Every structure is written in structure tokens, then in C-alpha cells.
Amino acid sequence: xxxxxxxxxxxxxxxxxxxxxxxxxxxxxxxxxxxxxxxxxxxxxxxxxxxxxxxxxxxxxxxxxxxxxxxxxxxxxxxxxxxxxxxxxxxxxxxxxxxxxxxxxxxxxxxxxxxxxxxxxxxxxxxxxxxxxxxxxxxxxxxxxxxxxxxxxxxxxxxxxxxxxxxxxxxxxxxxxxxxxxxxxxxxxxxxxxxxxxxxxxxxxxxxxxxxxxxxxxxxxxxxxxxxxxxxxxxxxxxxxxxxxxxxxxxxxxxxxxxxxxxxxxxxxxxxxxxxxxxxxxxxxxxxxxxxxxxxxxxxxxxxxxxxxxxxxxxxxxxxxxxxxxxxxxxxxxxxxxxxxxxxxxxxxxxxxxxxxxxxxxxxxxxxxxxxxxxxxxxxxxxxxxxxxxxxxxxxxxxxxxxxxxxxxxxxxxxxxxxxxxxxxxxxxxxxxxxxxxxxxxxxxxxxxxxxxxxxxxxxxxxxxxxxxxxxxxxxxxxxxxxxxx
Amino acid sequence: xxxxxxxxxxxxxxxxxxxxxxxxxxxxxxxxxxxxxxxxxxxxxxxxxxxxxxxxxxxxxxxxxxxxxxxxxxxxxxxxxxxxxxxxxxxxxxxxxxxxxxxxxxxxxxxxxxxxxxxxxxxxxxxxxxxxxxxxxxxxxxxxxxxxxxxxxxxxxxxxxxxxxxxxxxxxxxxxxxxxxxxxxxxxxxxxxxxxxxxxxxxxxxxxxxxxxxxxxxxxxxxxxxxxxxxxxxxxxxxxxxxxxxxxxxxxxxxxxxxxxxxxx
Ligand SMILES: Nc1ncnc2c1ncn2[C@@H]1O[C@H](COP(=O)(O)OP(=O)(O)OP(=O)(O)O)[C@@H](O)[C@H]1O
Ligand SMILES: [Mg+2]
Numbered sequence: 001x002x003x004x005x006x007x008x009x010x011x012x013x014x015x016x017x018x019x020x021x022x023x024x025x026x027x028x029x030x031x032x033x034x035x036x037x038x039x040x041x042x043x044x045x046x047x048x049x050x051x052x053x054x055x056x057x058x059x060x061x062x063x064x065x066x067x068x069x070x071x072x073x074x075x076x077x078x079x080x081x082x083x084x085x086x087x088x089x090x091x092x093x094x095x096x097x098x099x100x101x102x103x104x105x106x107x108x109x110x111x112x113x114x115x116x117x118x119x120x121x122x123x124x125x126x127x128x129x130x131x132x133x134x135x136x137x138x139x140x141x142x143x144x145x146x147x148x149x150x151x152x153x154x155x156x157x158x159x160x161x162x163x164x165x166x167x168x169x170x171x172x173x174x175x176x177x178x179x180x181x182x183x184x185x186x187x188x189x190x191x192x193x194x195x196x197x198x199x200x201x202x203x204x205x206x207x208x209x210x211x212x213x214x215x216x217x218x219x220x221x222x223x224x225x226x227x228x229x230x231x232x233x234x235x236x237x238x239x240x241x242x243x244x245x246x247x248x249x250x251x252x253x254x255x256x257x258x259x260x261x262x263x264x265x266x267x268x269x270x271x272x273x274x275x276x277x278x279x280x281x282x283x284x285x286x287x288x289x290x291x292x293x294x295x296x297x298x299x300x301x302x303x304x305x306x307x308x309x310x311x312x313x314x315x316x317x318x319x320x321x322x323x324x325x326x327x328x329x330x331x332x333x334x335x336x337x338x339x340x341x342x343x344x345x346x347x348x349x350x351x352x353x354x355x356x357x358x359x360x361x362x363x364x365x366x367x368x369x370x371x372x373x374x375x376x377x378x379x380x381x382x383x384x385x386x387x388x389x390x391x392x393x394x395x396x397x398x399x400x401x402x403x404x405x406x407x408x409x410x411x412x413x414x415x416x417x418x419x420x421x422x423x424x425x426x427x428x429x430x431x432x433x434x435x436x437x438x439x440x441x442x443x444x445x446x447x448x449x450x451x452x453x454x455x456x457x458x459x460x461x462x463x464x465x466x467x468x469x470x471x472x473x474x475x476x477x478x479x480x481x482x483x484x485x486x
Numbered sequence: 487x488x489x490x491x492x493x494x495x496x497x498x499x500x501x502x503x504x505x506x507x508x509x510x511x512x513x514x515x516x517x518x519x520x521x522x523x524x525x526x527x528x529x530x531x532x533x534x535x536x537x538x539x540x541x542x543x544x545x546x547x548x549x550x551x552x553x554x555x556x557x558x559x560x561x562x563x564x565x566x567x568x569x570x571x572x573x574x575x576x577x578x579x580x581x582x583x584x585x586x587x588x589x590x591x592x593x594x595x596x597x598x599x600x601x602x603x604x605x606x607x608x609x610x611x612x613x614x615x616x617x618x619x620x621x622x623x624x625x626x627x628x629x630x631x632x633x634x635x636x637x638x639x640x641x642x643x644x645x646x647x648x649x650x651x652x653x654x655x656x657x658x659x660x661x662x663x664x665x666x667x668x669x670x671x672x673x674x675x676x677x678x679x680x681x682x683x684x685x686x687x688x689x690x691x692x693x694x695x696x697x698x699x700x701x702x703x704x705x706x707x708x709x710x711x712x713x714x715x716x717x718x719x720x721x722x723x724x725x726x727x728x729x730x731x732x733x734x735x736x737x738x739x740x741x742x743x744x745x746x747x748x749x750x751x
Contacts, residue, residue, distance in 0.1 A: 288557065366555075367594035371657070374552060375607040375664055376584025385606070390597045 003063060006165055007056070010172045014052035017176050021047030024183050038190035046189040049196045050179035055172035062164045070156045077149040092146070095138075099127075099150040100157075102136035109134050117151060219464060222457035230451040235458060241421035243441065243452045251455045253462060255421040259431035260463075263342045263417060264406040266427065270346025271406075272399055275353025282354070283361040284383055295358065302351040306411040313344040313416030326428035334418070336430040341416030345406050352402035360394035361387060393477045400474035404467040410435040434463050503528040503668060503698045504549060508563035511544050511553065518544045522563075522724045524717055526668075531694050533709035533730065534702045536719035537745065542702045543591055545719070546670045549700065550586035551579040567668070584611055587666030589674050591702075593653035595645035595660075600637050603645040603656055604628060607664030623663055630692070631659035632685035650677040658686065662693070669693060671701045675708065687712050706746055710734050718742045 022044035029035040036043070071093065078092050106112040111134055120127075127142040142150075183189075227235070230251060238252025278298065282291050318335035325339075326332050364387050372382040388395070410433075418430030419440060441456040448454075504526040511519035519541045526532050534542040544553070551572060553559045565572050572582055584607075595603050604624045607613075614620040624641075628634040633655040637648075645656050654677050661669060671690070675683040690712050693699050703709050709716055710730060717727040718739075726733060726742045737743045 365594070367590065367592060368596060370552060370555065370590060371594040371596060371660075372606070373555060373580075374550065374583055374588040374590065375610070375660065376580055376582075377606075377610050378580050381610055385610070386596050 002161075003059065003164075006059065006168055010052055010055045010059075010168060013169075013172050013176065014048045017047035017051040017179070018044040021045075021180065021183060024180065025189070028183055029185055035185055037186055037188050042189035042193050043183050043187070045193045046182070046187075046196075047176060047179040049193065050175035051172050052175075053196070054175050055168050058171045059164065059168045062167065066157075066160050066164070070153060070160065073156060074149050074153045077145065077152055079145055095146050096149045096153055098136065098138065099131070099142055099146055100153040102131035102134065102138070103150060103154060105134045105136060106130060120147070216464070219457055219461045222454055223461045225449075226451055226454035226458045229454065235455070239423055241437070243455070245452060247450075249452055251451065253434070253459065255423045256432065256434045256437050256459065257462075258423050259338070259413075259417070259421065260407055260433040260435075262338050262427070262431060263345060263413060263433055264403055266339060266342025267345035267349060267406040268399065268403055270343055271349040271353050271402055274346075275350045275402070276357055276395065278350075279354040279357035279361060280383060280388075283358045284379065284387070295355065299351050299355055301348065302355075304348070306348065306409065307415075309344050309348050310411045310415030313340050313412055317344055318416060321428065329428075331426055331428040334428065334430045336416060336418035337428045338417050338431050339427040341413045342427075344416055345409055345412050348409070348412065349402040349405055352405055353398055356398035356401065357391070357395045360391045360398065363394070364390045393480050397474040397478035400470050400477070404470045404474075407433075407463065407467055407470070408435060409433075410439060414439075434459050438463075501528045502526065503530075503567065505566045505569075506545075506548070506563065507565075509545065509548060509565060510562040511541070511548060512560045512562075513556070514558045518722055519548075520722045522719075524724060524727060526698055526700060527715065528698050529694055529696070530715055531690055531699045531701060531713040532715040532717065533713035534700065534717050534719060535704070535706065535709050535745070536725075538704075540719040541722045542719050543672050546588070546672055546700060546702060549668070549670055550583045550588055552583070552588065554579055584664060585666055586668045586670060587661040587664055589654075589657050589661050589669070589671040591672040591676070593650060593657050593677065595648070595653050595656050597644060597646050599642045600628075600645045600648070600656060601641040604659050604663050606660060611664060613664070624659075627659040627663040628656075630662060630689050631655045632682055632689065633659055651679060651682055654678060655682065655686070658689070662689075667697045669697060669699045671699065673702050673704065675703070675705070683708070706734070718745060720745070 022040045025036055025038075025040040025043035026033055033040050074096060075089060075093060078089065078096070103112065103117070107114055107117075111130055121144070127147065128138050128140075131138060131142075235251055235253055237254070238250055239254050240250045240252050241255045243249040243251060282295060286294070314336075318337065318340040321337060321339055321343075322333060322335045326334070326337065368386050368390060369382055372386045373379070377385070413433045413436050417432060419432045419436055420430045421437065422429060422431045424431065438456045438459050441453055441459075502525045504524070506522060506524045506526075509519055509522040509524075510517070522541075522545060524532075524545075534545065536542055547553045547556075548561055548565060549567075549572075553561055561573065567582075567586070570577065572579075596606065598606075601624055604627050605620055608620060608623050614623055625634065625638075628637055633652060636652060637656075645653065648656060654674060658671070658674055661671075675686055678686060687708065690699050690701065701709075701712065713730045715728065716730040716733040718725045718733065718737075718741075720741055726737060726739045728738075733742060734746060737746065
């Protein structure tokens with residue numbers, strides 16, 4: 001029974017459970033639903049949940065565990081002489097899977113019979129030709145051990161498939177019977193379904209949390225590998241970044257961190273004043289019609305793909321800055337510069353600042369403004385002395401979120417600031433950031449185990465810790481702000 | 487209503503401070519005030535009474551143009567303070583509000599320290615020359631609002647951390663610190679216990695020697711105790727306006743009588 005069909009069966013069983021459970025609840029109460037502790041539909045729900053949820057959970061775990069188990073069993077059948085290292089073994093297993101699926105197809109189309117399979121010798125029959133006949137092309141003749149492994153693979157898969165169907169259906173039936181037997185006048189089905197809902201919500205948040213942990217764990221793991229190959233001291237303290245494919249490279253993070261900070265600071269210098277002032281205008285002065293029209297327009301800025309900003313930086317802003325500022329001032333003649341990337345990135349994060357700040361300023365109660373205006377303060381005094389101080393923590397949170405967005409940005413930097421790692425104060429010089437280097441180290445041609453590649457993980461982890469720190473600070477500030485008004 | 491102690495009715499001055507003629511207020515389609523004529527005398531306490539939603543707060547907000555801040559609110563008619571039309575385009579509403587102080591129906595302290603709350607008005611208007619003078623203004627205002635004893639040890643802690651009734655007294659202190667000429671109070675005692683209420687009423691009576699006070703209240707006893715003039719509003723109309731003693735003992739309009747005896751509202 002396939003997984004799809006099996007889920008449909010369980011679902012059908014659960015729906016039947018809902019209807020029957022409901023009906024039973026009513027009949028237990030002698031037709032008067034008011035005698036029940038919970039509404040009949042809650043009794044139905046409890047049967048539904050007990051039938052479906054454990055069965056589906058079992059099925060998911062089975063489906064996750066089954067391939068691992070089969071793989072282990074079948075790999076053992078491949079002789080060590082044929083595949084001596086992990087990579088060769090992986091290749092051999094790919095062959096086995098291919099032959100197995102070919103056999104499935106051949107039997108389904110009638111080119112082979114199941115009964116023949118047990119006696120078949122790979123060498124005696126032209127298995128390759130037969131499989132090619134059903135559309136599975138193989139690179140070489142099928143060896144005896146591959147064939148046997150494939151046979152075992154199919155057999156295991158078949159019996160485990162049946163095992164899963166039996167186990168899942170049994171779980172569904174047991175759940176059904178258990179929930180069914182619990183239905184009575186006093187049974188608190190409403191509370192049971194409430195607990196189930198809570199469990200489901202916790203489960204969903206666990207998935208999110210576990211995924212985050214998984215990502216962090218893999219980063220930490222590879223970073224550890226990197227530090228085994230490359231001294232951590234040099235990584236954090238060296239001021240040169242010059243990876244050489246073939247060894248002897250210098251992988252200091254400082255020039256990259258400098259570039260990241262420089263670009264982000266320029267971006268914030270652009271975004272914070274513009275974003276904040278426009279937020280103040282929109283929330284305090286603009287008419288409602290103007291606001292509903294303009295706010296989405298500003299938010300569109302956040303929706304433009306970063307590659308488009310990159311183009312804008314490369315083709316318009318870069319040359320403009322070079323021709324009008326950098327060259328006349330004698331500060332260099334590169335069209336990619338920290339300034340270019342910073343300005344364009346600043347434009348991109350304006351909506352992060354303005355939109356969030358606007359919401360936060362709007363959340364300051366009108367009675368605060370009335371209080372200030374009622375004492376004879378002007379609107380701008382009111383904003384400076386009452387509204388902004390009240391909204392400040394939230395606004396800082398918005399700025400920090402914009403900052404972590406700017407730090408993580410890649411595309412605009414590649415196209416606007418270039419890819420040369422450099423420690424320099426000149427804002428019209430090309431520099432690069434951590435994210436850009438992560439991309440270029442991972443897309444290189446080097447072996448995965450070399451420090452030149454693994455450094456990407458160390459860079460990623462460093463960046464992650466920086467943005468995480470910023471986010472934690474931002475969230476803490478925003479939370480503190482919330483406490484004041486709710 | 488037997489314990490109604492009618493306050494001293496002697497009005498110190500017959501000079502009219504505020505004259506309102508034919509005031510109409512619309513909130514969009516909602517016609518909230520209809521043709522209101524009121525004369526508020528100088529150095530007098532005027533009480534506005536009436537059932538909830540009848541337009542008392544609305545009329546109060548017309549007197550210092552706080553209605554300007556409400557989207558879609560239109561005020562018609564003429565309101566003159568010291569014979570100057572406050573809705574004249576030449577009048578600066580900011581200046582006006584410094585002259586006509588207001589205590590709002592819901593306490594709205596700023597999320598600043600108690601001290602800064604009270605010092606807010608004097609600071610923006612530059613009423614004091616140095617820190618010592620400012621300290622003094624803060625102290626007298628808090629004393630008059632009957633909050634000094636509770637607040638003197640925590641002047642630096644946030645005003646939002648006070649209890650509801652304390653916040654209301656803080657707002658009163660904040661309003662009188664600016665020394666306005668007219669003080670508008672929208673239910674200033676709604677969250678206060680009897681002792682604080684008595685203190686505020688004493689303050690109102692004391693303030694009368696310097697400026698005119700307009701107070702909105704739902705307590706007939708309070709209106710009778712503190713005011714010299716009473717205006718009764720009903721469904722957007724000013725039904726009756728006159729001497730407090732006359733309104734409470736001998737109302738001319740049957741609606742006023744039913745309201746003060748508790749039959750409508
Ligand atoms: N900001 C506003 N927007 C629209 N309508 C309003 C607004 N404020 C008041 N109104 C309407 O104006 C009318 C009078 O309201 P107002 O607040 O003046 O009543 P009130 O007499 O002060 O009542 P209460 O004693 O309950 O405070 C009500 O019908 C109310 O719905
Ligand atoms: Mg009111």
C-alpha cells in the first residue's frame with residue numbers, strides 16, 4: 001500500500017470516527033446534548049484526533065527511518081573489494097537503486113515475472129538489455145552482486161512497506177477504539193481537544209526552533225573543521241585576505257568585517273534620517289489619504305529584488321559618484337566603491353526604518369499628543385518631547401532590524417562595491433563584505449575539505465553571531481517598549 | 487439628593503470671559519452639538535452636566551480648539567475669549583491652548599518622570615528663569631493638586647507608574663503649572679476617592695480667585711458644591727444654563743428636572 005493511499009485510508013477512518021463519535025456522544029446522553037460536559041462535536045473531534053494524529057506521526061517516523069535501515073542492510077551486501085571507500089560505495093548503491101527501480105518497472109510492464117526473479121542469474125540473462133527495453137539505461141552490465149543487492153533492496157522495501165501499512169492502520173484502530181471507549185457524559189472532550197491544539201502549536205514551533213538549531217549546528221560543525229586546519233588566531237586577527245587555491249593562503253576576517261561595517265554604516269546613514277523623517281511626516285502630518293497612498297509606495301522599495309538595486313548601483317550610482325565626486329576630489333577612479341553600495345543599500349532599507357517606525361509612532365496613544373498640545377506645545381515640540389521619546393525604543397528596534405538586513409546583503413555589494421578585500425578609510429575605494437566572500441569561496445573549484453572552502457562556514461558563523469546579537473538587542477528593546485503601553 | 491450643600495453663590499465678577507454663540511459641531515455626519523450659546527464668567531466655576539454622549543466634552547474641546555486635532559471635526563458659530571474670536575485665522579491655536587489649560591477625561595501622563603510631567607509646560611513656555619524657580623513651580627503645582635505628599639519622594643520615577651487617581655492629580659498639577667487663564671476640567675474626579683475629591687474641589691474653589699474654571703461632572707453633588715453656574719446639556723442641545731442654585735432648586739425645563747432628580751440619563 002503506498003503512503004498516499006495509506007494516508008487517505010487513515011483520514012477516512014478518522015472522519016468516520018468524527019461522525020460516529022459525535023453520534024455516540026449524543027446517544028450516550030440519551031439524545032439530550034445539554035447533559036454532556038462537552039458539545040458532541042468535541043467528542044467527534046477527540047475520536048478524529050486520536051485516530052489520525054498518532055497514526056500519521058508513526059507513518060512519518062517510519063518513512064524517515066525506513067530508507068536508512070534498507071540502505072544499511074543492502075550496503076552490507078556489496079563486497080569490500082568492489083567498493084573500498086565511502087564514495088565508491090555510494091556509487092555502487094546508486095547502481096543498486098537504479099537496477100531495483102528498473103526491475104520494478106520491468107515487472108509492472110510484464111517484461112519479467114516476479115517468480116523468475118528468484119532464480120535469475122545476472123550473468124546468464126541480458127538484464128541490461130531487458131532493463132533498457134523498459135526505459136532504464138544502465139552504464140554497464142549488471143554484476144551478480146549488484147543484482148542480488150537490488151533483489152534484497154526490493155524485497156526489504158516490499159516487506160517494510162507492508163509492515164508500515166499494518167502498523168499505521170493498527171495505530172489508527174487502537175486510537176479509534178481508545179477514544180471511542182472514553183466517550184461518556186462526563187468525559188471532558190473539550191479539554192482534550194484543547195490540549196491537542198496546544199500540542200500541535202508546540203510541535204509547529206519546535207519544528208522552527210529545531211531547524212534553526214540544525215542550521216547553527218551544521219555551521220558550528222564545519223567551522224570546527226576549519227579551525228582544525230587553520231589557526232583561529234590568524235582568522236580573527238590577520239589583516240590580509242588572500243585565499244590561494246593550492247594552499248598557503250591568508251584568511252583574515254578583519255578586512256571583510258571592516259567592509260561589512262563600513263557599507264552598513266553608510267547604508268544606515270542614508271536610511272535612518274530619510275526613513276525616520278518620512279515616518280514622522282506620514283504619521284503626524286500627512287492626511288490620511290496621502291498616507292494610505294504613499295506608505296505602500298515606500299514599502300515597494302523593500303520588494304524590489306536586490307539584483308535590480310545591484311544593477312542600479314553598477315550602472316547609475318557607481319559611475320555618477322566616480323565622475324562627480326571621486327575623480328574631482330582625487331579620491332580614486334573606481335566606479336565600484338563602498339559609497340555606491342552603501343547608498344544603494346540605504347535606499348533599499350529605507351522602508352524597514354520608515355514603515356516600522358511609522359507603525360510604532362502611530363502606536364503612541366493619541367492622548368499623549370492631546371496632553372502635550374493641550375498644554376500649548378506646537379506639533380513639532382510634541383513630536384520631539386513626547387512622541388519620539390515614547391516611541392524611541394521601538395524606533396531603535398526598527399533601526400537595528402534594518403542594520404541586520406544591511407549586514408546580510410550580498411548582491412548589492414558585489415555589484416556596487418566590488419569583490420576586493422581591503423582595509424581602507426577611503427569611501428570611494430572598492431571593498432567587499434563577509435557575505436560576498438562566503439559566496440565566492442563556496443563557488444570556487446577547490447576541494448570541499450580545504451580551508452579555503454571551509455572558511456565560508458567560519459565567516460557565516462561570525463556573521464550569524466553578529467546579526468543574532470543585533471536582533472536580540474532589537475527584540476529586547478521592542479519588548480521593553482511594549483511593556484509601557486499595553 | 488438631600489445632602490446637596492449649595493456653595494457660596496457670590497460671583498466675584500460679572501465680566502464674561504468666554505462667549506459662545508450658535509456653536510455647532512459635526513463629526514463627519516454626526517451633528518454632535520446644536521446651536522449652543524454660553525457665557526462663561528471670569529473668576530467663576532461653571533459646571534457642565536448632562537447624560538453620557540450629550541456633547542459636554544465636545545463643547546469643552548471647542549474652547550481650546552482641541553477639536554482641530556480630530557479628523558473630520560467641523561466647528562461652526564463663534565467663540566470669543568476676552569472678545570477675541572478664537573476661530574479667527576489670525577489666532578494661533580498653540581498660544582490659545584497655553585492660555586486655556588485642559589485636564590482630560592482620561593488621565594494621560596507622559597511616559598516621563600513625575601517632575602518632568604509637571605515641568606513640561608513651564609519649560610516649553612519658558613516661564614521660569616532657573617532650576618530653583620522650576621522646582622518651586624513643580625512643588626506648588628503638586629501641592630495644589632494634592633499629590634505632593636505622595637510624590638515628593640519619587641519625583642524621578644515615571645508618571646505612568648502612579649495609580650489611576652494619582653495620575654489624574656498629576657495631570658491637574660501639569661495643567662495648573664502653566665498658569666492658564668481658563669482651566670477646562672473634564673471629569674477630573676472620576677477616578678478619585680472622596681478625600682482626594684474633596685482636595686480637588688478645594689483646589690477648584692481656590693483657583694476661582696485667579697481664573698475661570700469649567701468642570702464637566704457626572705456628580706450632581708459635585709456640581710452643586712463647587713460651581714456658581716451650571717449648564718445642562720442633552721442630546722447635543724444646551725437645555726438650560728444659569729445659576730447653580732436655581733438649576734438645582736428650581737429648574738425651568740422639565741428635562742433638567744428629570745435629569746437632576748435621576749429620571750433621565
Ligand atoms: N472623536 C470623535 N469622533 C466622532 N464622534 C465623536 C468623537 N468624540 C465624540 N463624538 C460623538 O459626539 C457626541 C458627544 O460626545 P462627547 O464626548 O462630547 O460626550 P460627553 O457628553 O462628553 O459624554 P461622557 O459623559 O460620556 O464623556 C457623541 O455622540 C460621540 O459619539
Ligand atoms: Mg466626556
